Amino acid sequence: MTTRDLDMPVTPANALTLGDAVLRHLVYSVGKDQSHAVERDWCVALSLAIRDLMVDGWMDTTRRIYKTKQKRVYYLSMEFMIGRLLEDAIANMGLIKEAKEFFGELGLNLSDILNSEPDPALGNGGLGRLAACFMDSMATVGVAGIGYGIRYEHGIFRQSFQDGWQLEEPEDWLVFGNAWEFQRPEVEYSVEFGGSVQRDNTGKMIWTPSERILAGAFDTPIAGWGGKHVNTLRLWSARSAEVLNLHQFNQGEFMAAAQQQVLAESITKVLYPGDHTAEGRELRLKQEVFFTSASLQDILRRFRLDNTNWNELPQYAAVQLNDTHPAIAVPELVRLLVDKHGLEFVESFEIARATLHYTNHTLLPEALEKWPLELFERCLPRHLQIIREIDNLFAAEVAAKYEGKNVDPMKAIDPHHGGWVRMGNLAFIGSSHVNGVSALHTELMKQTVFKDLHEIYPDRILNQTNGITPRRWLYECNPLLADLITETIGDAWVKDLEHIAALAPHADDKTFRKKFAAVKAENKVHLAAFIKQQTGIVVNPTSLFDVQIKRIHEYKRQLLNALETMALYNAIKEDPSAGWTPRVKIFAGKAAPSYTLAKLIIKLINDVAAKVNADEDVGDLLNVVFLPNYNVSAAEELIPGADLSEQISTAGFEASGTGNMKFALNGALTIGTLDGANVEIKDHVGDDNIFIFGMEADEVARRQQEGCQPWMTVSETPRLQEVVKQISSGFYSHGDTERFAGVVDNVLAHDYFQVTPDFDAYWETQRKVDAEFKDVDNWHRKAILNTANMGWFSADRTIRGYAKDIWKALPDEG
Template sequence: MMKKEALKTGILNALHGVDPKTATPQQLHQALGETVMEAIAPDWKKSMDAHEHSRRACYFSMEFLVGRAVYNNLLVLDVMQEAEEAFAELGVSLSDLEVIEDAALGNGGLGRLAACFLDSAATLDLPLDGYGIRYKYGLFKQYFEDGCQKEVPDDWMRYGDAWSVRREEDAVLVEFAGQTVRAVPYDMPVIGCKTKHIGNLRLWQAEPVHTFDFDLFNQQKYLEAAAETVYAEDISRVLYPSDDTWEGKKLRLKQQYFFCAASLQDILKKHKAAYGTLDNLADKLAIQLNDTHPVISVPELVRQLMLPENGYTFERAFGMARQIFHYTNHTVMPEALEKWDCNLVQQLLPAVYDIILRIEEQFMTEMYQKGVDKAQANRMKLVQDGMVHMARIAVYASAHTNGVAAIHTEILKDSVLKDWYQVYPERFQNKTNGITQRRWLALCNPELSGLLTELLGSDDWKIHLDDLKQLERYADDTAVLERFLAIKQTKKEQLAAYIAEKEGVQIDPQSIFDIQIKRLHEYKRQLLNAFSILYLYFGLKDGSIADITPVTFLFGAKSAPGYRRAKAIIKFIHEVAKLVEADPLVSQKIKVVFVSNYNVSYAEKLVAAADVSEQISTAGTEASGTGNMKLMLNGAVTLGTYDGANIEIVEEAGEENNYIFGAKVEELEQIMPTYDSRKLFSENEKIRRVVETLIDGTCCDGGSGDFRELYYSLLDGASWHAPDNYYLLGDLESYVAAKLRCNGDYTDRMAFAKKQWLNICNAGKFSSDRTIADYAENIWNIQAVTVD
């Protein structure tokens, strides 16, 4: 463990004569990062050497939403106090680093899951390494203008990157038709808790092959050099560029191939160095495909193994690939399964496209050999109607396919991937998602962490979250519950102060904090939440709802820049907030706040302060969710549907300690074929009153027509979906009833605190440590390695 004096000395040396008291937070952060990185370098190298000489797993993901590294790294190294004291003696505060940018290299749950998984693997001493892209600009920064989302680039590296090391010696070339780029890796340490093990996240940056001496007197050469630099760097410039155009689609496919091709070259080079041969590659390597984005690596591995210097036949190479790859599916919506236009793949990656066609031929042969019905085999074709179906390649070419919650996996088997499950039932597994308790409890809620550690007699829960189960014995202990409530109040006051500073909005920390934080998408039903608030608003106005406990509804979400409906929902929630705020009666009971630029660091504050966790997706649409787990772990009750991991949360903590509403998956299967949202709208005055705010002038969209479009999508549908296809109106009254029941129960603070406490005690299943241990044993077949 680093000592305070060593930290002080390292920071002073790294500041290169700059007085700490006059240094910027960014300079202090860089100096601290350099000091810590130098200290951990020996263990990091030993860990990587151990990985390369063991059977190991690699996690391929387009997203790693790692967030801000500094505080998490100090926490898991157990030097937070030493760092605070060292900063204080230098005349500054560690809290000054709150302004440091998040590494927002992800869009939501998929990317945050990837980051949690690497954290857990390092803590469990498992040889797992991540591979992805070092985007120059992460997920955009969001601000609101008259309630409308606006985006600005997120230049997260503009003050440097204290937690990455450029590995120039490992740069490789990636070839597209007509273009070759350099892929330069930057390594980020993933530090285990209570262990010397340090995992590795390797992120690739795209650069031009040549460094040009720009000749200002030769305009043609200058333009050619500048163009090559820009075209190369575009590949790793932006997370998820718009794919509305052919060029946008081409850039996305380039991104996927770029990091997959570079990662596979890296893996094969290291394997040859360690073993002198690739013959045992499948015995020593597992690669997890995090959704369909990295599936292009399947034909690419086959292509690389067939290169003259490796010399494998197609049959041998593809046989190895089928043992090495494993596929995680993250969606139950067939339309969300990735497909690529054959012409695009052939134009950009002709050699890879040839391999895909050979895989397709082997697939058809295998289907006939297995006696699969011709119609079923045709439905399963990897290349169909001019499109390459990436999820189909993933299932066919992988040893395992897994869902991420029990209900999600069953839906995959029963519908989305039914044909595949019938042919390969032995390949399907469930791996319910998890979160790392180091960041999502120990770091974001030190007050609650301290109480849990005191009651348990140790902080072993940081690596054995199931230990929290022992704390059920305090569920009726008034003294303990009062301490818990005092901590919750402290976190609410901290969040209220932060929102006042950041958003310029005052919220009452004595009110219920009812929080919905997640990516903005129609199926996640933020619009349903807004409708429920309007339902309460009108009820309080007309007296049909006599009274409620004061409640603050907090939203945090970003919409994809081109997602018009999602942006309209953001605007609508802001309009609801204005409507409520302007009413002298209702504003005493309800406050609505949409926080700006929701990210990992904001989430850390929100989950610790939440009383109620909104998890209201239409049953059967959310694969798992992980925000639900973070909120549960910090003592929020779940107000949600029987969807994703909500079901398992209720199984663990008890339905009586949560608030479940709405139609279930099996009920919706019966309801939706004949569901008539206009009939419900016409017959139910309260629902009609709420929905008509979209068009009657109660809420204004600024003349865009977006609210009217939302209105008709609910009542008449659109060319691509049925009316109210996410069943907002159908679930609205059940939802309001659950919300009012929760609100009423809150008045008995001890009884409600018991519900919250029991959620904490039963969160053990939802540690990503459990998930990763399951992957390690039942999919990757990897063992813990020792770092001396």
């Protein structure tokens, strides 16, 4: 295969200069000489050398933006699942060849050095990975973008298993520091909570908070493809305004003296602290307020550097709210304009609404976030006042258009059942655009969660189907396939994935199919080695690798996959010589610590794996693997080696999905429901190159409304009935009939996410997969067509859509 040499004009762009920079950082930044350096030392030195090269472009980009007054886009997200940054930066700067040559001369393997970089624990799922892809694409496309989030010290937990049960341990990704970030001690903002609000003698509202936390900035440069445009990811870290109560400390009250600092720092300790307690809910709310307020203060400061008219804020700044987590931006931006800068309320709200835009990622009502009124009033009394005024403005706006319209169900504040602040409604009312992330999801938003608000504002909802960056999710994670594609059609696809369509005619070329098959085979050997390393399980790389990797949630239906796995095990046991297609079922994903049923499903899958893998009668016909501690780096190992991509969510519940796009781009065929972006993937790859099954969204909704009895469906589905009986009898739990009672009860009595009625269709479709996989050459033809037809699903295309339709922010052409 050809070596990638993109000849991009990066300075310096030769191995000697890069090597000198690495060696200099090894000595003067890391403090090691070559003979004593370990892989982690080389990783830090290389990261700092590459970062140096990025800084020139970073500063040039910033100067250019200020000079041209280019509109900035500010992307506020609770998660940025950025993954390891070193390979991404080397690739985008065009220095892979130089880095390989330099370390090769030293007798070192670049891959080992790249793998020694810790995976930043800044996200948990598709929401955070989308934000990371968008940062890459904004820089590649030339949008002047800044991402804002939280610098979690521990982030999401590190997952391990004990006797098949999920254990949560603290993630320590920052223990040795972060070579990519620049601390900005001069950039610090105060974020307040609690206290009371009084009206002064001029009639102005004065908020006297009882708690004040400082947000400090840490910046990471994010280079686009070619290194020409470099944007910023700014993450906030918390500390108390009162570092230490010296009087208490001198009195020997050491713990009390540091209490405020400990409480403040807890805000940026962990991503998604458990919200099953009152304290956990309060911490989550404070996290959202903390990073949103600091970000908005920073945005306003930057705007005022060369602008004096607040009404021009929407002209120069677009703020994108990634889900409801930063929805507090609506009252917070109004508060800053009114209380800090002296504007009138109505004017401030109009400025805020013109500046803010909201991306919805879910139709699950509980995921739209709502906060108890009591908690909100105690933590944010001024914001609650403002939200009430926003609701009054909204009611007046509706009354002027629709006489007698009941607006109570649409308001941000729900006065019933003790009172709630509904963040989805608040984000909708306070934004100029509300977008869904797939065509189906956007239409369902209009029909379900935002039906009434859509009728009031029929032009506010629009669609921007998600995408992925082809740099990370093909060029870097699957170099064998990337080289083959470049050898065949050239390298233009890396920057513009639409060019990958030129690969489609080669699906009918037998020689190319053999090359493609050889790449997949090698990737599967690599994945098999990874599985053995992580779990000790030995799998046959010639088997069908059937992969479902995503956070564990009922609507994503890992349970459906597990039940079918058990039914397949029973069928193989009954007739091992029936010509079964050997299959490896691969699961990975984390369950929220307080999500009891999701954790029970993990335990069930692990118990099934233990039984199946130990059964000599089954052998290689079926293996089950649950990989621990799923993250971006694990996904980069799993996706290139997958044959089948499981995208089996209950129709109408997955907003889009991006894992489905990554798998298809890397030549895996999808088995899935007509949910989220599966619908659009099917349209692009063709009906013959995807496996669709199950009820559609309207059928699911009808069945849920009718209250169908799942136990009746089970009784009419013999394979499923047998599996449920086995689970109940303790077949997979060493005779313990109570262990999985929660799973059985869910299947027989609740089944809100419609596992039972879709089971038979899923089983039959999997048998179709078995049959088609046996025709190896035709399977690879279908896989090639999946890769070739994924050009539309690039995050670059998505970002251009946002820039044109929502942000009105033309890419930087400088």
